[in-house]
Amino acid sequence: MKEIIAVVRINKVSATKKALVQVGAAGFTALKVMGRGRLVEDKAVIAERRATLLALAQKDDYNTEKLITKFLDGTRLFPRRMFTVLAHDEDVPKIVAAIIEANKTDYNVGDGKIFVLPVLDAVRVRTKESGDAAI
Amino acid sequence: MIMVRAIVRPDKKEVVLDELSSAGFHAATVVDVVGRGKQKGIKFGDVIYDEIPKSLIMLVIHDEDKEDVLDVIIRHAKTGEAGAFGDGKIFISSTDEVYTVSSGVAGL
Structure with missing residues (x-):
């Protein structure tokens, strides 16, 4: 299991959501954040x-x-939207590619960053399933 | 690579970000959060405040920069010489991959 954290432009939020649905990762959590890059x-x-x-x-x-x-x-610091997506290991490259595709602009800078972190465990509250079954 | 998530007092946010920048760690993401710590919030008379506003500073760095970053954050997020309850916490987790969207290149 991996946690994909993507910090993207606010006007790309709907494009990102669409892209996530298309690769089959419909569930996500989004936060309003402030950030700066290199x-x-x-x-x-x-x-x-x-x-x-x-x-x-x-x-x-x-x-x-x-x-x-x-x-x-x-x-x-400028406003950005932070997406958190949980994914199976094998889906990570697909999701990362989709987020990059949806968020790329011609400005060369400020398109955002994507981080992939390992996740020890996940539990679905409704059924108490844990591990890969919970995603 | 590692991800550092530091929860600091909102009024220390600016100084910590400035010092991180001058130490060479410019990129960061900031979220305003509420939370409570080991002291179970603050109690005034019968009223307990357990949703205390803090700022969460999130940055991803190379493993070898960990000590530098921790030193900068701890030194500047502290209240006074000895520090006080409510100065915050720092969490570190590992990060497998990083991508820059504009170039699609992997790595910090």
């Missing part, structure tokens, strides 16, 4: 989106610029 060292990666967001901003002062840059280069 610092963006190559400013060229975020230059284009920074320009778009700056054009959308109403006030054109220094603070707005600083805020947008901080959001994009990863120094600030």
Whole structure:
């Protein structure tokens, strides 16, 4: 048994849910979280989106610029959705591939991370089944 | 790789995150949680508060960085020199695989 923890963009939640159903992992728990990733060292990666967001901003002062840059280069915490999925060992690659497929964007950064953790045991409350049968 | 889940006081969250960042561990996920500990919550007169707000900081690191990360968290999440009840707990679990969605590459 494995626990798959995926931190994804909030606007990709419905796509992720759909993808999970399609690979046969319908059960999940989702949480609203705040997070940040690795610092963006190559400013060229975020230059284009920074320009778009700056054009959308109403006030054109220094603070707005600083805020947008901080959001994009990863120094600030930003909202994300955290999915927790329990899976049988053999289903893990399939589910990971589906989550990656659903969440990939052209922005190069900020698409999220997926962690796979071992699980010692699971119990279904209704039937008291434990182990692989509980998933 | 290991996953570190640290439950700290909400007012220590910022300083712990800043210090983790300057120690080279920038990536983290933060959740606001409520819970109680060994002291069974806080009791004022007849009222027991057993849903105390805390912040959960979650990060995945390489095995060899464990001591550094623990040191940073414990040093900065503590209240005063001696520490106090309610400063929090740190849980460590193993992580088999990590994937970055944007590149699909495995590894931290």
